[in-house]
Amino acid sequence: MSTRKRKEKAWYALFTLPLVLIFTTVVIVPFLIGIGYSFVEWDGIPANPKVFVGFDNYAELLKDERFLASAWHTIEFTVLALVLVNLFGLIFSLIVTTKLRVRNAARTMFFLPNLIGGLILGYIWQFIFTDVFKYVGEKTGLQSIFFNWLIDPQFALYAMVVVFTWQMAGYTMIIYIAGIQGIPDELNEAAKVDGANLWHRLTRIVFPLLMPSFTICLFLTLSGAFKIFDVNLSLTKGGPNNATEMFAMNIYNEIFGYGHYGLGQAKAIVFFVIVAAVTLTQVVITKKREVQF
Secondary structure: OEEEHHHHHHHHHHHHHHHHHHHHHHHHHHHHHHHHHEEOOOOOOOOOEEEEEEHHHHHHHOOOOOHHHHHHHHHHHHHHHHHHHHHHHHHHHHHHOOOOHHHHHHHHHHHHHHOHHHHHHHHHHHHHHHHHHHHHHHOOOOOOOOOOOOOOHHHHHHHHHHHHHHHHHHHHHHHHHHHHOOOOOOHHHHHHOOOOHHHHHHHHHHHOHHHHHHHHHHHHHHHHHHOHHHHHHHOOOOOOOOOOOOOHHHHHHHHHHHHHHHHHHHHHHHHHHHHHHHHHHHHHHHOOOOOOO
């Protein structure tokens, strides 16, 4: 092996090994410890013993109606968020890649909500739903639309979808912009010469060539929606009547609220498997639809 290659490997190891060590310490080791906790009954107090119960925790979570309800709430939320985030992100990207004079300001405005932390975002929208909506409803007479969404079980879930969409659409917009700008102008120009209208250019050229961007955005939206916790905590706290308690909040409440560390860890492992299966399936499906140009 030449001296140059040895130096390259040394530099590679210098920058890689610390990251591998941190990832192993922060992610891999706690994950393996969590798997072990899922087979015991424990209240989280170090002085108290851990009783091995095998797969009893996994059997118990299947009978937990509240956990199953949170699973359904998470699926419903994820489907709505997946559609709306990517729809608005794509629309925003198409708007700001035109010759619009204010396109740079529009990019900033659309992306700005993503810079706000989830907890703060939840508190901001909590004020909007409880006070602003109520005020607008009283002034306009449209109280069937403008009322406190957070006190209605169904509308509280829609409120979370609105907040998540408002936060994530700008982020997906940036990824779609990168994909649109990577499409050769010659393709669109040739289609225009052949008489293709805007809809045909979008469906026959832009969208097929945006599949790599769709793969990334769908993955980020799916994983983010499944794992949502901060907005759930600050906006609804899982209410009303647990109607918006998502997967992550249910696990958090099980461990830190009720002190059921073993059962909570079993739920976390099941949660991890579900998220991994759904996101990997989505990546495989969308990867197959990507085209080269």
